[in-house]
Amino acid sequence: MKANKFIIALLAGVMLSQAGCKEEEFLNEVPLDFYSPENSFITEGNFNAALTDLYARVRATQSVDPGANQYSEVLGTDIAFNARLDQSRLGNYTVSLTPQGDIPQQHWIRWYKIISNANTIIARVGTSQLTEAQKKLIGAEAKLFRAYAYFKLVHLYGGVPLILNEVSSPQSNFTRATKEQVLQQIVADASDAAANLPAINAVKDGKLSKPVANHVLAETYLSLKDYDKAIAAATEVIENSNLKLMTERFGSLRSQPGDVFYDLFRVGNQNRKSGNMESIWVIQYELDVIGGVLTSSGSSMNNLERGVAPAVFSLVDPGGKAAMLDNASASTLNSGGRGVSFVRPSDYWTYDIWGLDPKKDNRKLDASVTDIRTSPFNIVRDFVYTNPASPNYVGKSLIDFPAPNWIAASWRWYPFPSKITTPGQHPAGVVQDAAKQTLKASAGATFRDMYMIRLPETILLRAEAYLMKGNTAQAAADINLIRNRAKAKPVTPAEVTLDYILDERARELIFEEDRRVTLSRMGKLVERVKKYNPLNAPNIQDFHALFPIPFSEIEANKDAKLEQNPGY
Numbered sequence: 073m074k075a076n077k078f079i080i081a082l083l084a085g086v087m088l089s090q091a092g093c094k095e096e097e098f099l100n101e102v103p104l105d106f107y108s109p110e111n112s113f114i115t116e117g118n119f120n121a122a123l124t125d126l127y128a129r130v131r132a133t134q135s136v137d138p139g140a141n142q143y144s145e146v147l148g149t150d151i152a153f154n155a156r157l158d159q160s161r162l163g164n165y166t167v168s169l170t171p172q173g174d175i176p177q178q179h180w181i182r183w184y185k186i187i188s189n190a191n192t193i194i195a196r197v198g199t200s201q202l203t204e205a206q207k208k209l210i211g212a213e214a215k216l217f218r219a220y221a222y223f224k225l226v227h228l229y230g231g232v233p234l235i236l237n238e239v240s241s242p243q244s245n246f247t248r249a250t251k252e253q254v255l256q257q258i259v260a261d262a263s264d265a266a267a268n269l270p271a272i273n274a275v276k277d278g279k280l281s282k283p284v285a286n287h288v289l290a291e292t293y294l295s296l297k298d299y300d301k302a303i304a305a306a307t308e309v310i311e312n313s314n315l316k317l318m319t320e321r322f323g324s325l326r327s328q329p330g331d332v333f334y335d336l337f338r339v340g341n342q343n344r345k346s347g348n349m350e351s352i353w354v355i356q357y358e359l360d361v362i363g364g365v366l367t368s369s370g371s372s373m374n375n376l377e378r379g380v381a382p383a384v385f386s387l388v389d390p391g392g393k394a395a396m397l398d399n400a401s402a403s404t405l406n407s408g409g410r411g412v413s414f415v416r417p418s419d420y421w422t423y424d425i426w427g428l429d430p431k432k433d434n435r436k437l438d439a440s441v442t443d444i445r446t447s448p449f450n451i452v453r454d455f456v457y458t459n460p461a462s463p464n465y466v467g468k469s470l471i472d473f474p475a476p477n478w479i480a481a482s483w484r485w486y487p488f489p490s491k492i493t494t495p496g497q498h499p500a501g502v503v504q505d506a507a508k509q510t511l512k513a514s515a516g517a518t519f520r521d522m523y524m525i526r527l528p529e530t531i532l533l534r535a536e537a538y539l540m541k542g543n544t545a546q547a548a549a550d551i552n553l554i555r556n557r558a559k560a561k562p563v564t565p566a567e568v569t570l571d572y573i574l575d576e577r578a579r580e581l582i583f584e585e586d587r588r589v590t591l592s593r594m595g596k597l598v599e600r601v602k603k604y605n606p607l608n609a610p611n612i613q614d615f616h617a618l619f620p621i622p623f624s625e626i627e628a629n630k631d632a633k634l635e636q637n638p639g640y
Contacts, residue, residue, distance in 0.1 A: 109192060109196065109238075109240070113192070113193070113196035113197070113200060114200065114201070116202055116206055116210075119193060119196075119197055119200070119202070119206075119210045120210075122189065122192070122193050123193065123210065123213055123214065123217075125189060126186055126189055126190060126193075126214070126217045127278070127356075128363070129182065129185060129186050129189070130186065130217070130220070130355070130524075131355045131356070131357075131365070132182065132373070133179075133182050133183070133186075133224075134355055134522060134524065143161060143162075143379055143414060143415050144161075144162055144168075144175050144179070144588065145586045145587060145588050145589070146415060146582075146583065146587050146588070147161055147162040147415055148162035148165060148168070148588070148601065148605070148608050148612070149587045149588055149591060149597070149600070149601060149605065150418060150420055150421075150574075150578075150587070150591065150600035150601060150603070150604040150605055151417060151418055151420065151421045151578050151582055151587055151604075152380075152415050152416060152417050152418055152421070152587075153415075153416055153418060153605050153606070153607040153608060154414070154415070154416070154607060155382075155413040155414055155415060155416035155482075155483040155486070156413065156414070156483050157482075157483070157607060161414055161415075162175070162608070163607060163608075164608075164611045165608060165611045165612045165613065165616045166611050166613075169616055169619060169620060169640075170620065170640070171620040171621065171622060171623035171626070171636065171640050172622075172623050172624075173620075175619070176229075176619040176620050176621070176622050177622040177624060177625075179224070179225075179228055179619065180225070180229070180619075180621075180622050180625060181622075183221040183222075183224050183225050184221070184225070184235075186217055186218070186220075186221040187218050187221045187222065187235060188235070188239060190214040190215070190217045190218040190221070191218070191235065191236065191237060191238045191239070192238045193210065193211075193214040194211055194214050194215060194218070194238075195237065195238040196238070197210045197211050197214070198211070208268045209268060209269070209270075211264070211268075212264050212265045212267070212268035212269050212285075213265070213269065213280050215261035215262075215264050215265055216261065216262060216265035216269065216280050216284065216285050216288070217280075218261050219257075219258045219261035219262040219265065219285075219288055219292075220288060222234075222254055222257060222258050222261075223258055223288060223291070223292060223589075224586070224589060225254070226251055226254040226255060226258070226295075227295075227589045227592040227593050228588070228589065228592065228618065228619045229618055229619050229621060229637065230248075230251055230618050230637060231248045231249050231250045231251045231253070231254060232248055232249065232254060233246040233247065233248055233249065233634070234249035234253060234254055234257055236257070244628060244629050244630045244631045244632070245629065245631035245632035246629050246632060246634055247632050247633070247634065247635075248634065248635055252296075255292055255295050255296050256296075258288065258292045259289065259292055259293070259296070262285045262286075262288045262289045262292065263285075263289065265280070265282075265284075265285035265288075266282055266285035266286050266289060266305075266308075269281050269282045269284075269285055270282065271283075271313065271314065272313055272314060272315065272344070272352065273314050273344070277343035277344060277345055277354060277356065278343070278353075278354055278355065278356035278521075280353065281352075281353075282308075282313065283308070283309040283313040283315065283352050283530075284352055284353045284525060286305045286306070286308040286309045286313075287305075287306070287309050287352060287353075287525050287529070287530050287533070289301070289302075289305035290302045290303075290305035290306040290309070290530065290533045290534065290537070291533055291593070293305060293537075294533060294536060294537060294540075294593070295593055297540070299537040299538075299540050299541045300537075300541075302533065302534070302536075302537035303534055303537045303538065303541075306530050306531075306533050306534035306537065307534065309352070309527070309530045310527070310530055310531060310534065314349075315349055315350060315352065315527050316349045316350065316527070317349075317350050317527060317528065317553065317554070317557050318332050318335070318336065318348060318349060318350050318557075319332060319557055320332060321335055322335050322341065322346065322347045322348065323335050323338055323340060323341035323346050323347065323348070324338050324339055324340045324341055324346075324497070325338045325496075325497075329449070330449045331444045331447060331449055331450070332444070332557070333444050333445050333447075333449075333450055333557075333558065334447075334449040334450055334490065336348070336350075336491075336526075337490065337491035337520070338494070338497065338520070339494050339497040339519060339520045340520070341520075342354045342520060342521040342522070342523060343521060350526055350527035350528070351523060351525075351526055351527075352524075352525040352526060352527060352530065353523075353524040353525040354521050354522065354523055354524065355521060355522045355523075355524055356521055357374060357519075357520070357521055357522070359499055359519065360499075360501075366499075366517055366519055367501070368499045368500065368501020368502060369501050369502070369514055370501075370502055370512070370514030370515060370516065370517065371516075371517040373517070374517050374518050374522065375516050375517055375518070376492045376493075376518040376522075376583060377408070377409040377410065377411060377492050377493045377494070377515075377516055377517060377518045378409075378410060378411060378412055378414075378515075378516030378517065379411075379412070379414040379415045380411065380414070380415045380416075380417075380488055380489075380492045380583065381407075381408030381409050381410070381411025381412075381413070381488055381492060381493055382408060382411050382413050382416075382455075382483065382484060382485045382486050382488060383411055383412050383413040383483060383484050384396055384401060384406075384407050384408065384411065384455060384484065384485060385399065385400055385401045385407075385410070386477070386484055387455070387470075387475055387477065387478060387484050387485060388475050388476075388477055389457055389459070389462045389464075389465040389473065389475050390465065390473055390474070390475055390476065391462055391464065391465065393459060393461055393462045394459050394461075394462075395455070395457050395458070395459060395462075395465075395470070395475060396458055396459060396510075397458045397459055397460070397508055397510060398504070398505070398508060398510050399459075400504055400510040400511060401510070401511045401515065402458070402508070402509045402510050402511060403494070403495055403496055403497070403498040403503065403509045403510075403511055403515075404495050404496070404509055405448075405449070405452050405490055405493075405495045406452070406455060406456050406458065407495075407511075408452060408488055408490075408492070408493050409492075409493040409494070409495070409498065409511065409515060409516070409518075410502075410511045410512075410513065410515035410516045411488075411493075411516070412516070413483035413484065413486075416482075416483065416486050417486070417487065417488060417489070417582070418604055418605055418606075419604075419606075420578075420603075420604035420605075421578050421582060422451075422453075422486070422487050424604070425575045425578055425579055426441060426443065426446045426579075427440075427441065428441070428446075440561075442559045442560060442561070443555075443558050443559060443560035443561075443579070444558050444559050444560075445558050445560075445579050445580065446579075449490060450489060450490050450491070451487055451488070451489055451490065452487060452488055452489075452490055453487040454469050454470065454471055455469070455470040455471075455485050456468065456469055456470070457469075457470065457473070470485060489582055489583060491582075491583060491584075492518060492583055493518060494518060494519050494520055496509070497519065497520075498511060498515060498519060499519055501514075502514055502515035502517075522584075523584050526581070526584065528554045528580045528581065529577070529580075529581055529584075529585060531550050531551075531553055531554055532550070532551070532554070532573055532576060532577055532580070534550050535547040535548075535550035535551050535568070535573060536570070536573050536594075538550065539568055539569070539570065539573065544565035544566070544568045545565045547565070547568045547573075548562075548563050548564060548565040548567070548568050551563050551568065551572075551573070551576055554576065554580055555576070558579075558580075563576075570594060570596070571596075571600075574590070574591075574594070574596065574600070577590065592617060592618070595617075597616075597617050598612055598613070598614055598616060598617050613639065614639070615637065615638055615639025615640065616639070618637050619637070620636060620637055620640035621634060621635070621636050621637060621640075
């Protein structure tokens with residue numbers, strides 16, 4: 073009995089001795105029954121899953137919705153304003169842009185979460201057991217996400233906290249870096265990505281690639297006023313990346329009436345697999361697939377159609393009867409899908425940049441207006457009554473027979489770009505009557521993939537860099553690459569200004585580019601809102617060029633001062 077006790081004591085002593093020798097290892101807990109950073113970043117598959125989350129988070133920032141972001145990428149700019157003419161959705165800068173407001177807070181949270189997750193990937197891949205080639209590729213992809221997020225933040229808020237390491241414990245001593253420091257970090261990250269990411273034809277549709285990195289570099293160098301490097305980075309995209317402007321009909325509706333610009337925005341036509349050679353980065357959506365966001369029963373994300381298209385289902389004819397067949401929206405150009413009129417394009421976009429007069433009948437464009445981007449396929453300028461119960465008006469134009477409720481509430485009808493909707497291509501789940509093409513109230517999503525970067529934008533970045541160097545001839549030549557495709561009158565070198573480039577961006581990229589960030593980068597936001605936005609001109613002030621730092625962030629940062637932007 074005594075011998076047994078001695079053996080037990082001896083074994084216990086050995087175990088305690090071993091534990092004491094390896095105390096740190098013994099106390100280091102590695103979760104086995106749930107995911108944590110310690111067990112989630114081991115295999116290449118683990119890291120790819122983490123990168124997939126970053127794609128999903130970027131998609132969430134771009135999924136235009138009527139919630140916290142409130143379409144703020146375009147509302148309150150020169151191209152669009154709140155269609156309801158009230159103070160919600162950036163109808164009033166003083167009301168919407170406050171340190172306590174949802175818009176500044178949501179942008180801050182969403183982009184910093186992408187940065188945080190990217191930092192974790194970058195930190196963990198460096199100490200992983202992956203091959204050096206795998207480490208370089210995964211690190212480059214994560215760094216480009218970080219660069220892209222900081223590009224948004226620095227142009228929305230100015231200098232922001234520059235966080236480059238994984239934050240594994242609570243921290244409350246952040247301070248703002250300068251705008252220059254943030255821009256230089258973007259250059260460092262995007263340069264790493266440009267050196268290590270594959271060519272666009274070597275990645276799956278929707279994945280980051282070398283031309284995405286070079287595009288980000290070109291735009292960042294413009295912000296730094298390093299125009300030679302901006303030209304060089306843009307040229308890599310334009311001339312050395314197996315990209316080209318689409319000039320011939322293609323894709324899902326190529327055999328139906330339309331033009332090549334119309335084709336760019338039809339269902340299934342955004343990716344390279346469709347033959348589209350000008351898409352650089354495309355946000356991917358899938359219908360009725362887990363994680364694909366879009367559902368046949370309706371979706372709360374990617375609601376560009378719902379937000380921008382006019383609420384034609386609420387129109388009545390001059391006799392008081394419903395203007396639409398079955399009093400329902402339809403999967404037609406005439407209807408614009410199932411819109412509810414949150415975002416109205418400004419007259420600057422609808423008329424001015426095309427040389428049109430809003431007081432005239434613009435359904436019959438002057439013969440001198442040859443630009444296909446303002447053709448009836450691409451801008452719907454007229455509404456035709458479709459309710460056969462109104463024989464006096466069915467088939468007639470709203471402009472010829474305006475309904476009283478249209479005059480009283482202009483949000484019920486206004487011209488809009490067809491790229492926001494998918495006429496004739498809505499999924500069966502949101503169709504009320506296939507023969508009549510009417511839609512259920514659950515419709516409203518734009519049921520296609522969405523461009524993040526398209527080649528014309530890179531071309532216009534290079535044109536801008538040439539202009540800033542004083543080379544207006546080369547700037548005009550670049551702009552005319554786009555205008556020639558559009559069958560528009562070529563621009564002359566003497567006509568090229570920053571404002572002209574912004575006009576061309578509006579013609580080509582409305583509801584694709586983040587217009588607020590573009591105007592902020594170019595120092596033009598306040599000036600052009602005052603000039604072209606009738607709703608926001610009276611309430612925007614100079615300090616609204618930047619968002620306020622969210623008060624919640626300042627308050628939580630108790631161990632250092634997080635400076636607020638002037639004016640707030």
